[in-house]
Amino acid sequence: MSHGHDGDHGEHDELTGAAYWDARYRESDRIWSGEPNAVLVKETDGLEPGRALDLGCGEGGDAIWLARRGWRVTATDISQVALDRAAAHAAEAGVAEDRIDWQRHDLGETFPDGTYDLVSAHFLHSYDDMPGERIMRSAAAAVAPGGVLLIVGHSGWPSWQENPHPGVHFPTPEEVLAGLRLADGDWEVLRCEEHERIQQTPDGQTGTRTDNTVKVRRLTP
Template sequence: MTDGKPSEEELWDARYGESDRIWSGNPNTALVREITGLEPGSALDLGCGEGGDAIWLAQQGWRVTAVDISGVALDRAARHAAEAGVADRIDWQRHDLGVSFPGGAFDLVSACFLHSHGDMPRERILRAAASAVAPGGVLLVVGHAGPAPWEKPDHHHGVHLPTPQEVLESLGLPEGRWEVQRCEEHERIQTGPDGRPAARTDNTLRVRRLKDRAEPRP
């Protein structure tokens, strides 16, 4: 805690400590849609939470490095992975991504709903995510486009929810080195607190890092 305010880690540990399960345990629908059909390789899951995406990726044959700031979430995710029989395919790491970032290069880097009410430098983290993509690999960024129908307009408390085009521009990708495969808003169905499904709008950015071209022989 600094200046009387809880740290980002304390905020998320408290959030996950509110109940035994915060999320559904299912993978994000955008991840499933965008990644199904890709040849499995190495994947980095940023903000993995309780492990739904990481576990699904491992079940598809990916070797996953799954990262979160909350030790509470990571302990829970590791238990779920063991129950699913994929514990040996996932490396759980705790990082405050504004301070430290996993090493290595990955065939897939996924950042699904990497939003925070705290002081998280999201743009800088996503630029680091792009740098971690191996040649030929994919960066997938999925985010909320606005509040859900049951939420108040100020639910995100001043947190900027960028459009996919804004995310793309903020990455500062070198021209000619990346292919934009998807940059759009989309609707998905989410169950509200009253148990009734409702449509909400999210956005998806999927870019592929092009493989380095071999230099022509003299």
């Protein structure tokens, strides 16, 4: 899995997993803006920096932003091309090498070790057989007591795009939350909602996109 500010499917439909994402990143020198996701900036305001896990880090925009604010980040992606590019961007930004641990993971197969004060997954969408709910449950299991899990995803296709993949289901925030199977009494739900944002269309016009945010905190025993 890989991400950026969107999880849109491009060319290379015949490829899956690492091959697809490596090919996608090789299409240009930069796929994403390099800026952190806006919801990450908003929802981490006031959190004490600690250990963070960025799932599907792409070219490193979120991980670099967190590291520059005092977090020690483990950043994962399925694409080694993306990880190499992200590490280069971190160096260009003056982020010390020991602030971010770049790890290649196909999250359907392997998952980073340890527990974290923040686990962040932005637009971790895929159109293959990626076991999304199981990965999100692994993400929840990696949250330390008192820590936060932040999941942001698309709620549907953008306003300017016809549905090119009729079999694709974008889960509602309630479905995302239910899929985590959180134990009663162990978690506090801080946010479970949809939000609309303005986005530039491929032809330079303005359109809208609806995303969802799920933010939960593991309670301290």
